[in-house]
Amino acid sequence: MEIKSAEFIMSNSDVMKCPKNLLPEYAFIGRSNVGKSSLINMLTNRKSLAKTSGRPGKTQLINHFLINKNWYLVDLPGYGYARVSKSAKKTFQKFITQYFSLREQLVSAFVLVDIRHDAQPIDLEFMQWLGENGIPFSIIFTKADKLKPNAITRHVENYKTKLLETWEDMPNYFVTSSSKSIGKDDVLDYIDSVNNN
Numbered sequence: 001m002e003i004k005s006a007e008f009i010m011s012n013s014d015v016m017k018c019p020k021n022l023l024p025e026y027a028f029i030g031r032s033n034v035g036k037s038s039l040i041n042m043l044t045n046r047k048s049l050a051k052t053s054g055r056p057g058k059t060q061l062i063n064h065f066l067i068n069k070n071w072y073l074v075d076l077p078g079y080g081y082a083r084v085s086k087s088a089k090k091t092f093q094k095f096i097t098q099y100f101s102l103r104e105q106l107v108s109a110f111v112l113v114d115i116r117h118d119a120q121p122i123d124l125e126f127m128q129w130l131g132e133n134g135i136p137f138s139i140i141f142t143k144a145d146k147l148k149p150n151a152i153t154r155h156v157e158n159y160k161t162k163l164l165e166t167w168e169d170m171p172n173y174f175v176t177s178s179s180k181s182i183g184k185d186d187v188l189d190y191i192d193s194v195n196n197n
């Protein structure tokens, strides 16, 4: 898929105020600093459509971007940032839970994980929660430029092994690098194929 247009539509913390039309949407979420903003900017060919975070955990909003006038890319807040207070965490959980539970336009989520790290409980728990709630998702491994090809394979295999302790199948996954523009077409073509199904 070629991205011809990408427009910021709105930011809010209330799922009921999200765009009312029925365009399909895809939500991007992951731990703070995982490289989500960089990935969104890579996918949309923009330098700063999504604000790369000087201070992780700061942007606690649901951000809607309209892509090619026919689907929404949704940038959700990063989770798991230690400096966020307990009450901020609770608020976060509430509106993210509401977003995933109530947003009928949501077609699929992308859970971002840093390819260098072992599977983290917070990510596994979140994927588990998505699974239990019947929300389709794919995994996006970020920052693949930081590893050599055989280390990429090893890290992905380790992740698979960990996931298969609780999941029957490995979810769909993509290996990406925003610095080296790796994986962009894979993600966009996947969204295209789902949109056209």
Ligand code: GDP
Binding pocket: 031, 032, 033, 034, 035, 036, 037, 038, 039, 051, 052, 053, 054, 056, 057, 078, 142, 143, 144, 145, 146, 176, 177, 178, 179, 180
């Ligand atoms: P966010 O908090 O998840 O939105 O993460 P950002 O996109 O702001 O990125 C967090 C940090 O990781 C920044 O210092 C980025 O420059 C860096 N980063 C993001 N993507 C990549 C990547 O693909 N490769 C490398 N090497 N660094 C990246």
